[in-house]
Amino acid sequence: MREAAVETFLACGYDGTTMEAIARAAGITKQTLYARYPDKRAVFAEVIPWAMSRRDSRAVSVPPEGADLRASLTAIGREALARVADPHLVKLQRIAMSESARFPEFALSAETMAWSPRLRAVMDILRRHRDAGELDIADDELDIAAEHFLVLVEAQPWRLAEFGVYRSDEQTERHLRYAITLFLRGVEPRSDGSG
Template sequence: MATRRGRPTQAEAKKLDLAVREAAVATFLEMGYAGASMEAIARAAGITKRSLYARYPDKRAVFADVIPWALARYTDDGSIDEIDDDDLETALLAVGRAALTRATHPENVRLKRIAFNEAAQFPEFNVSAESMMWAGRQRAVTELLRRYEQRGTIKVDDLELAAEHFLAMVEAVPARMADFGVFRSKKQQERHLQFAVRLFLRGVMPR
């Protein structure tokens, strides 16, 4: 006689929650908000509708949870500690390349479109899709700049604002172009990045 399985472990529950979120994101990307359904999300996650409803009361609640989560998970540009920061220009180029890759990733672009299209229905999205994706990168760049300021390599009055401007120079235009389906070549993208980094360095180096 088979024994009845008890409650899932914390690790199992966490793994299932992640699977449900990923399935929901995939469903919204494929069908859009209007076309998606709780049944489709449950089917994609490999769970019953009852199990899905135990987690979320309706499709709106699923969307409000998983879209900000999906956008935010792409803000992790890796640990700044792993970047070779002997040279500030090299470090900024490394951060910039990671930021550009994430900002123009096709799935990110599609997620932003969905978020913007449905934003009027979701006042809980109290920040824009760009902000959801940008916050982590800004913290990373701020921390990087703080290291160099402490060494006396650069002089910056407002580190957070400087990090914001750096990201705007690096990724704002390529990301907006991607929103309209226009993607630069790798060569064009690298040229854009290197120019932005050099221009930014001129502004933060001590006079």
């Protein structure tokens, strides 16, 4: 039923969707739908964050202990780029953003989703390499450093995807390599000893 509701909202928009259309798409009666949700607003408020978190919680490949730092960040970065270029997720983000004024609770969902498995994986990689002396990041800054890494990797490709623009594999790899290099320049210990 949730999948049917999501697809109906994506196809018709919030204003164009009716409880009858959702029930029809789900293959249930309106009475069954109303028994679970009092109105369209309640359906939308539940199913859009559910769909976004479900797509975002797909398995994240955490590089094994002892893996090279740059290779680990490259693997996580590639997964992040695949996520932001996922057309279904782009549609979900568009509708959530366009309706965010009506659904202030989405701000809390967005904050919660920021603590995604991918963000935690980057934090774990950074912590591991920091503890090995390869990085200069304070413990209370690991989350911020991980966020900055993901923003460097995801922000521009995500903005482009919002407008239906997708880079070639070659452009995407070039973007990722530079984002990793720039990030590492900021977190690797300085050779002059100044942290």
